[in-house]
Amino acid sequence: SSGETKGIFTPKFEDYQKVYNEVAKLLEEKDDYDDGSYGPVLVRLAWHASGTFDKETGTGGSNGATMRFAPEGDHGANAGLKAARDFLEPVKEKFPWISYSDLWILSGVCAIQEMQGPTIPYRPGRVDKEVAACTPDGRLPDASQGNKHLRDIFYRMGFNDQEIVALSGAHALGRCHTDRSGFDGPWTFSPTVVTNEYYNLLLKEKWTWKKWNGPKQYEDKTSKSLMMLPTDMALISDKSFKPWVEKYAKDNDLFFKDFSAVITKLFELGVPFAESSEKYTFKPTNA
Ligand code: CCH
Incomplete structure (x- = not known):
């Protein structure tokens, strides 16, 4: 049971499960958003909180939730993530005992699991930091670039080529918004369900440049309603990335297993967990 020792509340697994259940309940209730779910934007918040990590200096990462502050919240890459932060404010x-940093990551875990994705093990222990810990702009990927840029950004966090491809499968979820990134549209026909469809579409569709006034992006020849970013297409033009796209397109179980492992790694970059910290596995509400 939850311990209340001398006025210091020490949350236990069941307390975090209660937070999980609350986020899941709100996801279910607030279905009048985008494609019917805040799930994708919660995943993006957790990723952008974590993806600022720099392994050389140990700065950035999910420990700190510094996107709460203007300098980082206003970085172009974070446009639109206020919707996710505001969604979590009632939680x-x-x-109030949970840090924003732990809450944002727990919500990403919850969103993935509630959108029928793999189980993502979770460890609490992040501590919110002050504005001085905000990371400089430019640490998150720029969608208009290619394979060299992807490697620069993700190697800096400590990932390899296989992990870059596995993480990119998150683009099965959600969409681009012209008033946020400038890009437009979803990657798949099921943007609120975790699947390996992103890889299948990359390989099987014919992708051509979209004719419009917006930033350069691809559209599928068949329906003209799906999109790929230049960085997405880099995964099939690069000799080392492409075999992983093929593996994940063929084998959803492999994708789920590798995605769970790599997103757990992403969410824990730079977090100084206590040695005794346990990994929690939350029960999805639909299980
Ligand atoms: Fe992403 N992503 N992402 N992305 N992303 C966008 C949306 C989502 C890049 C660019 C964009 C990852 C990797 C990359 C999500 C998860 C992940 C958008 C549209 C752009 C642009 C934003 C908008 O307009 O609202 C680039 C470049 C990379 C390079 O690799 C990784 C890694 C993850 C998670 C593991 C999710 C989810 C979304 C949908 C958000 C929504 O609001 O629907």
Whole structure:
């Protein structure tokens, strides 16, 4: 049971499961957003909180939740993520003991699992930091670039080529918004369900440049309603990335296994967990 020792509340697994259940409940209730779910934008918040990590200096990462502050919240890459932060504000009010940093990552885990994705093990222990810990702009990937840029960005966090491809499968989810990134449209026909469809579409569709006034992006020849970013297409033009796209397109179980492992790694970059910290596995509400 939850321990209340001398006025210091020490949350336990079941307390975090309560936070999980609350996020899951709100995801279910607030279905009047985008494609019917805040799930994708919660995943993006957790990723952008974590993806600032620099392994050389140990700065950035999910420990700190510094995107709460203007310098980082206003970085172009973070446009639109206020929707996710605002969505979580009532959860923070109901469970004030959880740090924003732990809450954002727990919500990403919850969103993935509730959107029928793989189980993502979770460890709490992140501590919110002050504005001085904001990371400089430019640490997150720029969608208009190619394979060299992807490697520069993701190697800096400590990932390899296989992990870059596995992480990119998150683009099965959600969409681009012209008023956020400037790009437009979803990657798949099921943007609120975790699947390996992103890889299948990359390989099987014919992708051509979209004719429009917006930033350069691809559209599928068949329906003209799906999109790929230049960085997405880099995964099939690069000799080392492409075999992983092929593997994940063929084998959804392999994708789920590798995606779970790599997103757990992403969410824990730079977090100084206590040696005794346990990994929690939350029960999905639909299981
Ligand atoms: Fe992403 N992503 N992402 N992405 N992303 C966008 C949306 C989502 C890049 C660019 C964009 C990852 C990797 C990359 C999600 C998860 C991940 C958008 C549209 C752009 C642009 C934003 C908008 O307009 O709202 C680039 C470049 C990379 C390079 O690799 C990784 C890694 C992850 C997670 C593991 C999710 C989810 C979305 C949908 C958000 C939404 O609001 O629907």
